[in-house]
Amino acid sequence: MQAPINIALVGNPNSGKSSLFNALTGLNQKVSNFPGVTVDKKTGTAQIVPGLTANIIDLPGTYSLYPKSADEYVTYDVLINPNSDDLPDMVIIVADASNLKRNLLFCSQIIDLKIPVIIALTMMDLARKKGVEIDLDGLERELGVPVVAINPRKNKGVAELKKIIDLSARTQYSNPPRDFINNGDLARPVIETVKQVLSCKSDYGALHIAVNVDDLAFVTPAAKKSIEESLRSSQFNKTKVQAEEIMQRYARIKHIMKNTVVETDPLQKQLRSEKIDDLLLHRFWGYVILLVVMFLLFQSIFWLASYPMDWIEGSFGALSGWLSSVLPDNKITDVFINGILAGISGFAVFIPQIMILFGLITVLEDTGYMARISFLTDRLMRQVGLNGKSVMPLISGVACAVPAIMATRTIENKKERLITIMVTPLMSCSARLPIYTMMIALVIPDNRVLGILGLRGLAMMGLYLLGFFMAIFIAAVMKLFVKIKEKSYFIMELPVYRAPRWKNVGTTMVEKAKIFVKDAGKVIVVISVILWFLASYGPASRMEPVHAKYEKLLSEVKEDSPEAAELNKQFQSEKLAHSYAGILGHVIEPVIRPLGFDWKIGIALITSFAAREVFVGTMATLYSVGEDPDNNNATLREKMEAATWPDGAPVYTLASGLSLMIFYAFAMQCMSTLAIVRRETKSWKYPVIQLVYMTALAYVCSFIIFQIFK
Incomplete structure (x- = not known):
């Protein structure tokens, strides 16, 4: 069997490159990072024909071989660097036929790399x-490379593409027979010098090395000196x-378009x-x-999810109620029902909402509307030191801040990228959704x-908009302090409107639910078990007097009487208050009491620093441990509705509820x-600043809201 070949997928953004990658590799994919940088590296394996396997590398989208962002530099390095670990044996250029002239510029540059x-x-x-109408055979003759029409979304043309890959592999990856333009005449002495000191196969590759010699790590000091x-x-x-290169390329592209493309008068037709x-x-x-x-x-999140959630x-x-009645009354049963099961129930109930949120976001992305939001908000973004490209990370932050912050790599301007990173966590992510x-x-x-209008x-939409406008406000403030002067331009291609791929929507919903259960679920369950221990045990000097007190009181009343039930409830509550968790909560309570929070919320604030969604699991465990065992069939909402302060006032009022939501909307x-x-x-300075300013912002805003509404 032939050894696997390396194939790089390149192309302009929105050209269909990711769809082809998915069609070729299926489930045989993995995401890592390119060496030395934090840019995602999507790779996968594909069975081209029996006996021929390919390693497919999906390179970040770019418009030309003149890189501006971190993503584009990765594509550039893989194609130009002769020592690259990902040096391809073959390149598949994915080009948008509806914008052929612009796509051919990048195609012509890749062709000239030989x-x-x-x-x-x-x-x-x-x-x-x-x-x-495009003459594919004529275009193939003009370019000197194979051309195939595909529709990877519908798996059309993929089989023909695999045949061409196989033919190219069996003829030992033949290079294009001629340069697209005469690159050698652009700077002959310099090109010859580069080819002498480095192993460079093409005039065009040598020209690029000369142009970017100061930024290329693979060029040795001696070679750099000669160049x-x-x-x-x-x-x-x-x-x-x-400039001369681009003019020559477009002159040749114009000639090719004239010979191979028939186009009606654009004024006769306006696209849908x-x-x-x-x-x-x-x-x-x-x-x-x-x-x-x-x-x-946001209304759909409530409306569609209400039935499965209930x-x-x-x-x-x-x-929980049934298990309490059939299992023996011992510590194992207690930790299973009030620790593990309470923790699982705390996050399982929100799985429908997580799935619906991601499903609807996928629909907006698939239809092409998400990109329009960038254009609508570009003017607002510029006034606060950002640009339209900052909107996509901010919108992605509604799902999760981690990939959203990674998405800022497409922002070329350093100041705009840094400010976007600093404010993106203010967007309400899916981890906040269970709390809201x-x-x-x-x-x-x-x-x-x-x-x-529900x-x-x-209220839900208000919380998400609040996060967005607070991010805009903080960005405007940071604009005054971040001293990086660099001009930026917002250029983005709007994808055409398409019907959503419902299979893709369904797959995304299932995958996001799996990630939520796997990543958040295991953290919540572990913390729930630890909390059960902390809430069930305490210092002997505190717990023994409580046990003695209620043993005496219970011995003085009938076992099944209403008085005994009330004493049992008081016993559970007082035992929780004197446990390790109760002691910790009461230490915190004076600091958070001005926000309307009790000591149980204080414990949840600490545990949820691991992950915001842990808040719900923490509350489920605390209210399960602190309740009468006969009340195990009550839902968490019912238990929280019944929660009171020592003076009998309810803990969860409009004021405290709004205060808590505002705190989680802004807190890191x-x-x-x-x-x-x-x-x-690449610095701890910025995450520390983020932690301090977001915590202070959350505390102050929460305090103001509680004082207004109480």
Whole structure:
């Protein structure tokens, strides 16, 4: 069997590259990092034909071989560096047929690197709708490389592409026979010098090494010295050479387009996407529609998830009550019901909402609407020191801050990238969703506004908008302090509108639920068991008097009397108060009491620093341990509704509920986010600043809200 070959997938953003990667590799994928940088490295294996396997590397999207962002530099290094670990045997260029002229610029640059190339044309159906007909055979003759039409979303043309890969592999990866343009004439002396001191196969590759010699780590000091001497003696002008190259490429592309592409008068045809954009990107109605979409998104989280959530919550309550009645009354039963089962129920009930949130976000991404949000908000972003590219990480932060912060790598401007990293955790992520849902259900009435708008859905949308506008405000403040002067431009291609791929939506929902159960679930269960121990045991000097007191009191009343039931309830509550968890909570309580929080919430604030969603599991465990064993069939919501202060006043009021939601909306309660900020900024300075300012912001805003509403 032939050894696996390395194939790099390259192309412009939104060209269909990721869809082809998924079609070729299926489930045989993994994500790591490229050596020395924090950019994602998506790799996978594909069975091309029997006996031929390929390692597929999905390189970050880029518009040309002149990189501007960290992602584009990765693609550049893999293609230019002859010592790269990921040096491809073959390159598949994924090109958008509906924007062929722009895509051919990048294609022509790759061809001139003298790496075996196959061009995979996507979106042929869209090209035809625009009145564009492409002569594939003629295009193949003009470019000198194989060209194949594919639709990876529908798995069309993939089999033909594999045949061409096999043919290219069996002919030992033949290079394109000629340069696209005469690169040697652009700077002949410099190119010859580079080819002499480095193992460079092409004139164009040598030209790029000369242009970027100061930034290329693989160039040895001796080689760099020789190249720099040649650049000086030749009076090499980088800007002039690049401009001349691009002009020659577009002149040749114009000739190729004339010979191989038939295009109707563009004024005769206006695409459906453009007509939709006239409305969705309107200066007024675009923002109105965006608010409506956001409201429907958050209202659906309540409306669609209410039935499965009620069923899950009721099932766990009934299961706990049944197990309490059939299992022996001992410590093993206690830790299983009030520790493990309570912890599982604390996060399992929110799985439907997590799935619905990610499903709806996937629909917005698949249809192409998510990219429009960037354009709608670019003007606002610029006023606070950001640009439209900052919107995508902020929107991604609604799912999880960790990948959202990693997504800032596409922002070329250092100042804008740093500010985006610093404010992204203020966006309400899915880990906050269980807390919001629980507290809204507790303190917000299920009423309608104007007869149609659900008050709970409005409250949920308000919390998400609050996070967004606070991020904008903090960005405006940071703009004054971050002293990096660098101009930026926002250029982004709007993808065409498409029907969502429902299979993709379903797969995403299931995968996100698995991740939530696997990552958050195991943390919650472990912390729940630890909390059960801390809440069940305490110092002997405190616990023994409590046991003695209630043993005496219980001996003086009948076993099944109402007095005995009330004494048992008081015993459980007092025992919890004197446990290790109770002692810790009472130490914290004076600090958080001005926010309307009791000592149980204080314990949850500490445990949820591991992950915000741990808050719910913590409350489930504390209220299970602290309750009468006969009340195990009650749901967590019912137990929290019944919670009172020592004077009998309810713990969870509108004021304390709003205060708690505001605290979690702004607080940095996530170790993973701090770790990723450290990795992306390569300094502990910024995560520490983030932790301090977000905690202070959360405390002050929570204090103000509680004082206003109490």
